[in-house]
Amino acid sequence: MVRRFAKQLFERTERVFDAAFSPAWNPFHHLGALGWYFFWIVLATGIYLYIFFDTGIINAYQSVDSITHGQWYAGGVMRSLHRYASDALVVVVFVHIAREWAKDRYRGARWFAWFTGVPVLWFIYICGISGYWLVWDRLAQYVAIETTEWLDTLGIFGEPVARNFLNGEALSDRFFTLMVFVHILVPLFMLILMWIHIQRNSHADMNPPTGLAVGTLATMTVLSLLFPALSHAPANLDTVVTSVNLDWFYLSAYPMLNVLPGRWLWAAFGGGTVVLALFPWLPRLRRPPVAEVSLPNCNGCARCVADCPFEAIEMRARTDGLVFEQEAVVDAGNCVSCGICAGACPTATPFRRAGGLVAGIDLPDFTVATLREQTLAATANLKGEARVLIYGCLQGPPIERLAGDSVGTVRLRCSGHLPPSFIDFVITRGHASGVIIAGCRPGDCHYRLGGQWARERFAATRDPRLRARVPHERFVQVWSGIAGKRELERALKQLQARLAGLGLYRRAEAAPAQTAVDNA
Ligand code: HEM
Ligand code: SF4
Ligand code: SF4
Numbered sequence: 001m002v003r004r005f006a007k008q009l010f011e012r013t014e015r016v017f018d019a020a021f022s023p024a025w026n027p028f029h030h031l032g033a034l035g036w037y038f039f040w041i042v043l044a045t046g047i048y049l050y051i052f053f054d055t056g057i058i059n060a061y062q063s064v065d066s067i068t069h070g071q072w073y074a075g076g077v078m079r080s081l082h083r084y085a086s087d088a089l090v091v092v093v094f095v096h097i098a099r100e101w102a103k104d105r106y107r108g109a110r111w112f113a114w115f116t117g118v119p120v121l122w123f124i125y126i127c128g129i130s131g132y133w134l135v136w137d138r139l140a141q142y143v144a145i146e147t148t149e150w151l152d153t154l155g156i157f158g159e160p161v162a163r164n165f166l167n168g169e170a171l172s173d174r175f176f177t178l179m180v181f182v183h184i185l186v187p188l189f190m191l192i193l194m195w196i197h198i199q200r201n202s203h204a205d206m207n208p209p210t211g212l213a214v215g216t217l218a219t220m221t222v223l224s225l226l227f228p229a230l231s232h233a234p235a236n237l238d239t240v241v242t243s244v245n246l247d248w249f250y251l252s253a254y255p256m257l258n259v260l261p262g263r264w265l266w267a268a269f270g271g272g273t274v275v276l277a278l279f280p281w282l283p284r285l286r287r288p289p290v291a292e293v294s295l296p297n298c299n300g301c302a303r304c305v306a307d308c309p310f311e312a313i314e315m316r317a318r319t320d321g322l323v324f325e326q327e328a329v330v331d332a333g334n335c336v337s338c339g340i341c342a343g344a345c346p347t348a349t350p351f352r353r354a355g356g357l358v359a360g361i362d363l364p365d366f367t368v369a370t371l372r373e374q375t376l377a378a379t380a381n382l383k384g385e386a387r388v389l390i391y392g393c394l395q396g397p398p399i400e401r402l403a404g405d406s407v408g409t410v411r412l413r414c415s416g417h418l419p420p421s422f423i424d425f426v427i428t429r430g431h432a433s434g435v436i437i438a439g440c441r442p443g444d445c446h447y448r449l450g451g452q453w454a455r456e457r458f459a460a461t462r463d464p465r466l467r468a469r470v471p472h473e474r475f476v477q478v479w480s481g482i483a484g485k486r487e488l489e490r491a492l493k494q495l496q497a498r499l500a501g502l503g504l505y506r507r508a509e510a511a512p513a514q515t516a517v518d519n520a
Contacts, residue, residue: 003101003102003104006098006101006102007102007103007104008483009102010028010098010099010102010103011481011482011483012483013028014026014028014029014441014444015441015481015483018441021212023441023442023443023444024209024442024443025209025211025212025215026443027092027208027212027216028095028099028444029442029443029444030205030208030209030212030443031092031093031095031096031099032096032198032204032205032206033205033206033207033208034088034092034208034212034216035089035092035093035096035194036194036206036207037207037208037213037216038085038086038088038089038092038216039089039187039190039191039194041081041082041085041217041220042082042085042086042089042127042187043187045078045079045081045082045085046082046184046187048074048075048078049067049075049078049079049082050184052066052067052071052075053067053134053180055173055176055177055180056173056176057136057171057172057173057176060134060135060136060176061135061136061137061231061234061235064079064134064135064136064137064231065231067079068228068229068230068231072228076224076228077221077224077225077228079228079229080220080223080224080225080227080228080229081220081221081224082131082229083229083247084220084223084224084229085220086127086128086131086249086250087247087249087250088216088220089124090124090128090249090250091249093120093121093124097117100113100114101279103446104285105446106279106280107279107280107281107284107285108280108285108287108336109200109287109310109312109333109334109335109336110200110280110310110336111280111281112199112200112334113197113198113200113201114277114279114280115277115280116193116196116197117197118273118276118277119193119273120190120193120194120197121273121276122273123186123187123189123190123193124190125250126182126186127183127186127187127190128247128249128250129143129147129250129251130179130182130183130186131183132247132250132251133147133179133183134179134180134183135231136176136234136235137231137232137233137234137235138232138233138234138235138236138241138244139231139232139241139244139245139246140235141165141235141236141237141241142241142244142254143251143254144165144235145162145165145241146254146257148160148161148162148164148165149162149257149262150257150262150265150266152262153261153262153263153266154262154263154266165237166237167237167238168236168237168238170237171237199311200310200311200334201309201310201311201448202308202309202310202311202449203309203449232244232245253265253269287337288337288363288365289337289363289364289365290312290330290332290335290337291312291313291330291335291337291339291341291342291361291362291363292330292361292362292363292364293327293328293329293330293360293361294358294359294360294361294362295319295320295322295327296320296322296358297347297358297359297360298324298327298328298345298347298360298361299324299346299347299360300315300318300324300325300326300327300328301346302315302326302328303344303345303346303463303464304328304341304342304344304345304360304361305328306344307340307341307343307344307416307449307453308340308341309338309340309447309448309449309450310334310335310336310338310447310448311331311334312330312331312332312334312335312336312341313328313329313330313331313341313361314328314329314331315327315328315329316329328341328360328361330361336447337363337365337413338413338414338416338417338447338450339363339366339412339413339414339416339417340414340416340417340447340449340450340453341361342359342361342362342363342367342368342417342419343414343416343417343418343419343450343453343454343457343464344416344419344453344463344464345359345360345361345362345419345464346360346463346464347359347360348360348362348368348419348421349419349421349425350368350371350372350375350419350421350422350425351421351424351425357369357372363413363417366413366417368419371410371412371417371418371422372422374410375389375410375422375425375426375431376431378403378408378409378410379408379426379431379432382405382406382407382408382432383405383406384405384406384500385433385499385500385502385503385504386406386433386434386495386496386497386499386500387406387407387408387432387433387434387499388406388407388408388432388433388434388435388436388492388495388496388499389407389408389409389410389426389431389432389434389435389436390402390407390408390409390410390435390436390437390438390488390492391409391410391412391415391418391422391435391436391437391438392409392410392411392412392437392438392439393411393412393413393414393415393417393438393439393440393446393450393451394411394412394413394414394446395414395439395440395445395446395481395482396415396438396439396440396478396480396481396482396484397438397478397480397481397482397483397484397485397487397488398482398485399411399438399488402488402489402492406496407492408432413447414439414445414446414447414450414451415437415438415439415440415445415450415451415454416445416447416449416450416451416452416453416454417450418437418454419464420457420458420464420465420466420467421464421467423435423437423458423466423470423475424466424467424469424470427470427471427474427475428469428470433474433499433502433504434474434475434476434495434496434498434499435474435475435476436475436476436477436478436488436491436492436495437454437458437475437476437477437478438478438479438480438484438488439451439454439477439478439479440479440481440482441479441480441481441484442455442479444481451479454477455477455479458475458477473498473502474495474498474499474502476491476494476495478491
């Protein structure tokens with residue numbers, strides 16, 4: 001219920017952004033990639049700052065001050081970019097989490113990315129908080145004292161850490177160097193974790209499109225020039241900090257430390273992390289059967305490996321003695337049952353006789369043979385010149401209510417589940433005069449890459465290609481997403497008007513013998 005509302009909210013907002021940015025540049029479609037991008041900006045600007053940074057307690061503040069003012073055009077901008085990119089990282093990561101959850105892309109076989117993403121959050125915060133510490137101004141003093149007092153409530157350190165900040169003499173250069181070390185080492189661990197995070201996603205989107213990358217960098221640079229990141233007054237442990245400007249992206253929990261006991265907050269954050277990590281099993285997704293390989297029908301072409309979005313197939317040495325060198329093997333743990341592999345397999349063609357239609361790789365609960373049967377059933381009784389078959393992916397616009405005398409519908413798991421030869425089959429064998437495929441909006445495929453592969457297959461730039469003999473004026477693609485009912489209705493009306501104008505032959509007259517074979 002809550003998730004359905006959140007999903008609708010994302011759908012509506014993303015449609016507005018699609019219109020403003022175009023689907024290709026829509027930031028919602030590249031949140032993970034933007035996360036990587038902001039991480040690299042933080043890393044690059046951090047390296048620059050480190051060159052001029054002095055790690056001593058006394059010199060730290062002065063060195064940051066001279067970076068900010070002495071070379072405002074370079075170091076100052078770098079410092080501000082370092083801060084703004086860190087803030088932007090927090091924003092995109094939280095929207096990324098909310099979006100994956102709202103669109104139910106985190107359960108079942110997809111648990112891995114979610115589970116490995118959760119600790120990244122802690123790393124982001126440790127990096128951010130330790131960064132504020134290094135400036136050694138009044139804000140750093142506040143953060144250092146509050147953090148160490150909070151750490152001490154855990155009761156796991158032999159000596160209270162907060163003692164280091166009792167007064168100026170208590171603070172040692174060694175402790176300060178430790179913080180610099182943390183601030184540099186944690187991002188490296190974070191990088192490793194971010195890499196693990198995307199290991200089960202093939203062709204992971206790690207680079208935002210150029211326009212989005214340049215646009216966000218330009219915006220942050222302008223912000224850096226207009227509102228540069230500045231230090232507070234230097235830290236002074238002999239006085240108490242009374243007021244500071246907090247960075248709400250990283251430090252918003254700190255005011256709570258004045259109100260709630262530290263241990264409660266540990267329990268809240270620790271418990272929250274555990275619950276968040278367990279989300280993929282709360283409740284668990286009922287997984288449909290995973291893809292299966294039929295060795296006698298697999299020729300080892302590896303197209304399914306190239307197209308599987310979840311690294312769920314690999315090629316291994318042939319085990320059945322056939323002449324081919326390799327065979328496809330499915331890793332059941334990674335498979336999300338999207339059917340995109342079946343859509344890629346050259347053996348999945350409806351032109352094969354019905355009795356022999358077994359694809360090299362297929363979904364056991366929704367085989368290519370079933371798809372063929374459903375196609376024939378949906379088109380069997382269509383009437384008129386403008387007979388249209390609509391293939392719709394499960395996450396695309398609703399299609400069932402459009403079914404009628406001249407319109408048949410078939411649901412697919414994903415648009416990438418449909419072998420393009422089905423469109424050829426339906427049109428050239430006269431089962432319908434035209435075909436529509438309706439799917440998720442570009443960049444928002446529920447199974448990551450199904451829509452993209454489908455578009456490339458239809459454009460004949462990716463195997464298996466839609467054959468050139470298919471009259472293109474009779475095939476329409478509608479990538480309008482689950483809320484795109486109106487676009488689909490409009491496209492159907494236009495296609496039917498076009499088909500009526502073409503004066504097409506009647507199916508029964510045109511291909512009676514062929515139809516009898518197809519239905520056999
Ligand atoms: C710095 C932090 C993070 C970065 C840079 C990042 C980046 C990415 C990238 C690049 C992808 C692949 C997107 C694609 O190609 O479709 C991805 C997927 C995913 N991320 Fe993250 N992520 C981060 C944090 C998180 C966190 C904290 C969570 C959740 C707690 C999370 C949950 C997911 C999930 C569930 C997917 C898989 C989506 C799918 O299966 O389609 N990520 N992330
Ligand atoms: S696409 Fe089909 S034929 Fe090619 S390797 Fe995969 S299962 Fe075998
Ligand atoms: S159904 Fe096929 S393409 Fe989809 S995840 Fe499973 S093996 Fe990969």
